[in-house]
Amino acid sequence: MSKRRVLITSALPYINGIKHLGNLVGSMLTADVFARFQRARGVETLFICATDEHGSTTELAALEAGQDVVTFCAEQHAAQADVCRRFGLSWNHFGRSSNRPNHELTQHFARQLWKNGHLEIRSTKQVYSNADGRFLPDRYVIGTCPHCGYPSARGDQCENCTRVLDPADLIAPRSAISGSSDLEIRDSTHLFLKQSQFVPQLREWIASHKNDWPLLVTSIANKWLDEGLHDRGITRDVEWGVPVPDDIGDGQLKGKVFYVWFDAPIEYIGATWEWAEANNRGNEWKSWWFGEEARDVAYFQFMGKDNIPFHTVGFPVTVMGSDEPWKLVDQLKGFNYINYYGGKFSTSQKRGVFMDTALEILPADYWRYYLIANAPEGSDSNFTWEHFAGVVNKDLADVLGNFVNRITRFCASRFDGRVPGEGAYGEDEHALIAELGKRVPACAELFERAEFRKAAAELRAIWVAGNEYLTHAAPWTTIKTDRDRAAASVRLGLNLVHIFSHLAWPVIPAMARQIHETIQPLGDRVTIPWPSGSLDEELDQLEAGQPIRSPQVLFAKITDEQIMEWTARFGGTET
RNA sequence: GGCAGCGUAGCUCAGUGGUAGAGCAGGGGAAUCAUAAUCCCUUGGUCGGGGGUUCAAAUCCCUCCGCUGCUACCA
Numbered sequence: 254m255s256k257r258r259v260l261i262t263s264a265l266p267y268i269n270g271i272k273h274l275g276n277l278v279g280s281m282l283t284a285d286v287f288a289r290f291q292r293a294r295g296v297e298t299l300f301i302c303a304t305d306e307h308g309s310t311t312e313l314a315a316l317e318a319g320q321d322v323v324t325f326c327a328e329q330h331a332a333q334a335d336v337c338r339r340f341g342l343s344w345n346h347f348g349r350s351s352n353r354p355n356h357e358l359t360q361h362f363a364r365q366l367w368k369n370g371h372l373e374i375r376s377t378k379q380v381y382s383n384a385d386g387r388f389l390p391d392r393y394v395i396g397t398c399p400h401c402g403y404p405s406a407r408g409d410q411c412e413n414c415t416r417v418l419d420p421a422d423l424i425a426p427r428s429a430i431s432g433s434s435d436l437e438i439r440d441s442t443h444l445f446l447k448q449s450q451f452v453p454q455l456r457e458w459i460a461s462h463k464n465d466w467p468l469l470v471t472s473i474a475n476k477w478l479d480e481g482l483h484d485r486g487i488t489r490d491v492e493w494g495v496p497v498p499d500d501i502g503d504g505q506l507k508g509k510v511f512y513v514w515f516d517a518p519i520e521y522i523g524a525t526w527e528w529a530e531a532n533n534r535g536n537e538w539k540s541w542w543f544g545e546e547a548r549d550v551a552y553f554q555f556m557g558k559d560n561i562p563f564h565t566v567g568f569p570v571t572v573m574g575s576d577e578p579w580k581l582v583d584q585l586k587g588f589n590y591i592n593y594y595g596g597k598f599s600t601s602q603k604r605g606v607f608m609d610t611a612l613e614i615l616p617a618d619y620w621r622y623y624l625i626a627n628a629p630e631g632s633d634s635n636f637t638w639e640h641f642a643g644v645v646n647k648d649l650a651d652v653l654g655n656f657v658n659r660i661t662r663f664c665a666s667r668f669d670g671r672v673p674g675e676g677a678y679g680e681d682e683h684a685l686i687a688e689l690g691k692r693v694p695a696c697a698e699l700f701e702r703a704e705f706r707k708a709a710a711e712l713r714a715i716w717v718a719g720n721e722y723l724t725h726a727a728p729w730t731t732i733k734t735d736r737d738r739a740a741a742s743v744r745l746g747l748n749l750v751h752i753f754s755h756l757a758w759p760v761i762p763a764m765a766r767q768i769h770e771t772i773q774p775l776g777d778r779v780t781i782p783w784p785s786g787s788l789d790e791e792l793d794q795l796e797a798g799q800p801i802r803s804p805q806v807l808f809a810k811i812t813d814e815q816i817m818e819w820t821a822r823f824g825g826t827e828t
Numbered sequence: 829g830g831c832a833g834c835g836u837a838g839c840u841c842a843g844u845g846g847u848a849g850a851g852c853a854g855g856g857g858a859a860u861c862a863u864a865a866u867c868c869c870u871u872g873g874u875c876g877g878g879g880g881u882u883c884a885a886a887u888c889c890c891u892c893c894g895c896u897g898c899u900a901c902c903a
Contacts (some may be wrong), residue, residue: 267903310902364877379901391901409901472832473898483900485842513903558833558897567900576851589833616890631836631841633896640840643852659862666861706841711853717867724867729860746861806863 258297258549260580261288262521262542264556264564265350268329269314271336272634273598273607278624279557285342285703286625286764287553289759292343293783299541302337303348303524304330307494308513309390313430323495326351336608341515341762342619346526346531348646350516351493355523359495359516363444363487367501372444372487374502379441379490380408384433388441388490389420393430396423416505438762442505442533444488444511445495446515451570452482458581460567467630469558470587474565482566487515495641518568523578530673544578553703555582574797589629593636593823606636606823614819618761619645619808625760626709638820639796642811649764651714653753657768660723660746661804667732668743674797676741683725685722685745690788693756697783700759712756719749747772747801754783 263284266272272281280307282304288300306326315325326349331477334347348355366372394408394444403411405427408420420426427434459474488497494510527764529538540546554564564585572579598605611620623644627634664670670756678686692715699708732738732739751772758765758781772795784791 265903305903308903333896393902407902410899420901451849469833476831476898477900480899485900489901492830512901517903559903561902562898562900592896625839635840636886637839642851645841648853650863655862655865659865661862664863711844713851720866721863721868724859727861729862732861743861763842804862808863810863 256297256549257551258299258541259288260525260550260552261289261298261300262554263292263300263302264554265303265319265517265520266333267307268311268333270302270329271333271607271609272716273605274545274611274620274624275591275598275605275629276557277340277608278556278591278628279619280560281337281342281704282472282621282624283586283628284553285344285586286621286702286705286759287700288612288781289343289762290697290783292326293334293755293759294697295782298345298494299525299528300344301346301348301521301524302342302344303346303350303527304333305513305517305520306330306349306351307395307510309360309489309491309493312493313393324776333695336511336612337703339612340608341621346524346528348520348527350513350520350523352523352527355516355528356495358523358526359511359519360498362571362662363501363511363515364498365577366446369574369576371447371450371570371574372501373447374442374505375486376447377443377486378438380419380426381437381439382428382431382433383435383437384431385428388439389428389430389436390429390489391418391420393428394423394426394436395418395429396420396426399424414610418458431815434814441490441504442752443486443504443509444502446487446570447484447575448482448566448570449475449822450483451573452478452743455482455566455569456572458569462585464726466585467587467591470561470565470585473558473561473587473600474700477566485567503697514563514567515571518563519571542580547580550580551583552580553586554582555586555703556588558587560590561585581623584703588646589631589633591624591627591629591634591636595635604823610823613757614815615811616766617765619649622649622709625705626713628705630704630706638823642702642816645808646810648713648716649761650781650808650810652713652720653757654806656716656719656770657750657753658804660743660750661801662769663729664743664747664801667728668740670801670803671750672747672795672797672799672801673740673743676737676739676744678741678793679738681722681726682741682745686788686792687716688718689752689792692718693752693784693788696756708724709760712760715756717752719746719753722746722749744795744797745792748795751795752784752791755784761785767807772803773799 263285264280288298291298299336312322315322330349344700380394381388397404398406398411408423410417426436456478459471463471488509489511489512495516497506497509525538525541541550546586569581574579593605623641663678696708696711699711726742728742754765754769765781766775
């Protein structure tokens with residue numbers, strides 16, 4: 254088998270503000286853990302993300318912030334890049350959908366679709382606000398619901414009775430931006446992608462992944478196909494977007510831009526191009542995406558469930574309709590949501606925990622471990638401070654942190670802080686080595702399959718096995734009668750600390766470094782590799798006499814006072 | 829309204845036809861190297877209700893109840 258390369262994209266975070274923990278775990282964090290794991294295994298890996306910047310929401314957010322949209326996006330991109338870096342997200346490149354490569358590629362795909370007859374021009378009725386001087390998206394038209402009488406129903410759907418609406422249905426419609434009721438319906442010409450033609454092809458493609466994609470993903474995809482795929486408008490009457498080129502439709506679409514959901518997934522490719530430009534790699538970006546050259550690439554996408562339709566239907570149609578050999582996703586990992594005390598995370602209501610505030614109160618690895626160990630894979634999961642503190646205190650502080658602490662301190666006090674060379678491994682040691690000989694490959698397999706909860710549970714089970722061993726071997730007892738026996742136990746204990754660092758690095762990279770530095774300096778190595786040798790070798794790596802560093806508390810425990818403080822600060826239990 | 833997912837121990841969740849599981853919490857004990865951490869043992873569930881198929885159902889089918897999400901111009 255030829256050498257495999259792995260391409261990983263996490264769903265693009267929308268430019269409008271810092272994301273919350275649910276957004277983080279559903280796309281960026283799980284993708285990061287997967288990317289780190291692949292790199293740790295020595296696989297050539299390219300991990301790409303970008304901000305999704307276009308559309309009316311951005312325009313209105315910029316308006317509200319009193320900024321022009323270019324400045325707004327530049328600032329927001331920098332802010333997200335910063336907080337994501339501090340969360341340890343290890344993208345090879347974090348691009349922007351507003352950058353030139355995405356403009357070129359989006360226009361290229363549109364031209365291909367046009368050339369191949371998959372686009373058509375249709376006249377649509379759009380709401381125009383004279384006071385605002387712009388077309389309004391449906392949801393920015395507000396009025397009274399014709400079904401239930403709710404006075405603030407949005408033009409796309411009534412929040413009160415949940416019925417789907419058309420803005421023209423609303424009684425006494427007004428602009429959500431200015432409140433003006435000086436609205437009119439205008440004709441507007443748009444491009445439609447004839448998605449319905451692709452239904453058989455999509456069905457076949459999705460059916461081929463019935464066994465390797467999560468049920469969540471295939472069921473959402475099939476639902477869209479079963480309900481009849483509508484042709485979809487791929488242009489909008491807004492300013493901020495990729496312009497439709499004049500050669501499509503003989504200039505009938507002048508002034509229009511592509512719909513943000515058309516250009517956003519293309520930015521996966523665009524950001525790869527940006528990566529190549531930023532790293533002087535010329536056309537190498539294309540080898541990850543196009544034709545024969547990309548045959549050795551396995552492509553993984555990570556996203557929350559709200560993104561699934563666009564990645565199983567919309568974007569694949571763009572790719573298929575181009576009639577060019579661009580890569581389709583191989584493994585699509587979709588996630589549910591994390592709820593906050595049973596309710597949704599909400600920016601507007603200030604409920605829940607956001608990436609920047611999370612880092613204000615605790616280091617990234619606390620969050621990374623908790624979120625991975627409780628990733629919403631099978632269903633929505635529920636965040637509470639009590640549960641969070643319980644998991645962090647038990648798993649990180651007591652099971653992992655305390656293990657490192659107890660063995661290193663014992664070594665410091667009784668063996669002069671050096672790896673003892675005396676004694677040979679005996680029955681207990683070989684039993685543990687045999688157990689890890691099963692658990693470590695099992696853990697690797699779970700990471701490989703991107704089953705994060707189970708992978709984290711296996712990681713934890715490995716730490717527990719270390720504690721079991723140490724308690725049973727009890728070098729603090731044996732040292733009284735058999736110093737060599739105790740020395741062998743301590744030597745294995747230190748080797749365990751060392752391997753724990755290697756195994757935990759994809760999930761908790763900063764702490765893994767710190768743990769490794771306790772035993773051995775890392776220098777400027779960025780990746781801490783996954784153990785590749787037999788466990789016999791891996792657990793007898795440290796050289797006798799090698800000094801270890803003075804131990805320190807790795808994970809401070811979360812106190813009841815902190816839980817109370819944070820519950821009050823972040824919105825707590827009221828729904 | 830339609831569709832989808834979920835409903836398993838106090839809590840968070842595994843488990844898709846073969847004698848109900850894990851972690852946490854609770855109870856008992858051991859140990860004293862360690863952040864009062866660790867280790868061992870243990871209590872605890874008619875698997876949302878009802879009906880059906882089967883030698884056998886948490887698992888397949890029907891139905892009812894509850895929760896959550898999606899419903900295409902927010903992204």
